[in-house]
Structure formats: structure tokens, C-alpha cells
Amino acid sequence: MRIIAGRFKGRTLQAPSGLETRPTSDRLREALFNVLAHGYGDPITDARVLDLFAGTGALGLEALSRGATFVQFVEEAAAARGLIKANVEMLGVAGITKVYRRDATYMGPVAPAEPFSLVFCDPPYGKGLAALALASALKGGWLTSDALVIVEERADQNDILPTGFETIEERLYGETKLVFARLSRPSDTIDGPN
Numbered sequence: 001m002r003i004i005a006g007r008f009k010g011r012t013l014q015a016p017s018g019l020e021t022r023p024t025s026d027r028l029r030e031a032l033f034n035v036l037a038h039g040y041g042d043p044i045t046d047a048r049v050l051d052l053f054a055g056t057g058a059l060g061l062e063a064l065s066r067g068a069t070f071v072q073f074v075e076e077a078a079a080a081r082g083l084i085k086a087n088v089e090m091l092g093v094a095g096i097t098k099v100y101r102r103d104a105t106y107m108g109p110v111a112p113a114e115p116f117s118l119v120f121c122d123p124p125y126g127k128g129l130a131a132l133a134l135a136s137a138l139k140g141g142w143l144t145s146d147a148l149v150i151v152e153e154r155a156d157q158n159d160i161l162p163t164g165f166e167t168i169e170e171r172l173y174g175e176t177k178l179v180f181a182r183l184s185r186p187s188d189t190i191d192g193p194n
Contacts, residue, residue, distance in 0.1 A: 001058055003091075004030045006065030013058055013087045028173050029062055032150065035171065035180070037066075043118050043148045044068055050116035050142060052104040052123070052133050057084035059120040064093055072116065073099045074107070105132035110142045117144045125154040135162035143183065151179040 001013040004026060036043055045067035051060035052074050060071035071093075075081050081099055088097050102108075104123070119137065123129035130151045137143055153160050155177045161167060166184035170177055 001056065002026060003062055003065045004033065006062070006067065008061070008065040008091055011065075011091060013056055013061065014083050014090070015056060028152075028176060028178075029058060031171075031173060032059075032178060033062060033066065035178075036148075036150075040148060040180075047118040048072075048114060048116045050074070050119045050137065052119065052121040052137070053129070054084055054099075054120075055080050055122065057087050057099075059122065060097070061087055061091060061093070063118065063120075064091075064096065068118070069096065071097045072113070073097065074102050074104045075099065076101065076103050105129055105136055107133070107136040107140045107142055109140045115142055115144045115147070117147050119143065119147055119149040120152075121149065122152040126157060130160050131162040134165060138162070138164050138183070145183060147183065149179075149181045151181065153177050153179065 001015045003009055003011045044063050047068045049060050049063045049068045049071040051057065051071055054060060054073035054075040057073050060073055064071055073084050075084060081101060084099050088094055121130050121133055123133065130153060134149065149165065151160055155172050155175050157177065160179050161181055164184055165181045168180045168182060170179050
């Protein structure tokens with residue numbers, strides 16, 4: 001695994017040795033970031049990124065390499081958190097990242113932190129966890145009103161998003177589906193505290 005582009009281009013990331021963590025492949029990560037750069041008006045530069053089910057942290061670290069200002073990694077598994085911390089240290093980005101040991105399906109309130117404008121959600125496939133995590137993030141005020149959400153899931157999965165989100169587009173890459181979404185209804189409570 002490596003960083004595809006940006007200031008850390010070519011840097012190798014530590015990857016898991018077992019099957020407990022399924023990192024996003026370099027090829028899929030490159031396709032995803034190409035779509036973001038060319039189809040969504042560059043939502044990465046200056047973004048605050050929320051990386052749910054962060055695994056190795058590759059998605060969030062790729063975003064930092066390409067100009068994001070801060071990444072919050074959310075990961076419950078100890079081994080995966082260890083990989084994230086090692087990768088953060090190797091890249092020297094500890095000051096602009098935070099690793100939460102938390103169940104991504106129960107986020108709690110974002111306060112006193114600021115909400116996030118770009119969200120990666122890459123849960124274990126086929127368990128309906130993306131919907132639970134995004135509903136929790138929405139309820140806790142973790143998302144800006146114009147947040148862009150990308151969910152990675154198994155290609156044959158449907159009804160991935162919870163109420164409150166709408167699909168912009170879906171893209172298939174082999175056995176994987178990327179779902180690009182935004183909040184479907186404006187709300188004064190989504191942005192959290194001022």
C-alpha cells in the first residue's frame with residue numbers, strides 16, 4: 001500500500017498481516033480520488049475529513065497528502081489503530097490528525113470539535129454498518145450541511161444509506177461499490193455548535 005498522489009506520493013503505508021482489516025486497494029483509492037478531483041470540484045483541499053472504520057488510515061492519509069487540513073480517524077480494533085498511528089507517525093502528521101477508539105456506529109456528539117465536510121465510510125462489507133454509522137454521525141452533528149460522503153461496500157448491497165442522505169451516484173469497481181452521497185434535507189442542527 002502506498003500514497004498515490006500529493007505531498008506524500010509514493011510513501012509506503014503499513015498494511016495489516018491478517019484478514020481482520022480490509023484496506024482499500026491502491027487502484028480503488030486512485031479511482032476514488034480521481035472522481036473526487038474531477039467530478040466534485042475538489043472537495044479535498046482544505047477539508048476536514050472524517051474517516052469511519054478507518055482500518056489502516058489509507059483514505060484519510062491520501063486526503064491529507066492531497067491538501068486536506070485535518071483527519072479524524074475512527075477505528076475500534078486495536079491492531080488497526082496501531083497501524084494508523086504508525087502510518088501517521090511515519091508521515092509526520094500527528095498534529096493534524098486524531099485517532100478515536102470508538103464504535104463508528106455510536107459516535108456521540110461532535111462538540112467541542114468542528115464538524116466535517118468530507119466523510120469516508122468503509123465498514124466491513126454486507127453488515128449494514130454504513131447506515132448505522134452515518135445516522136449516528138448525522139445525529140451527533142459530525143457533518144457540515146454540505147458534507148460529501150463516500151461509502152465503500154460490496155457491489156451487490158443495496159439500501160446502504162440511512163434516512164437523511166441521498167445518493168448522488170454509484171460506481172462499480174469489480175466486487176466493490178462506491179456510493180457518493182450528500183445530506184438530503186437541510187437542518188439547522190447539522191452544523192453543530194458555532
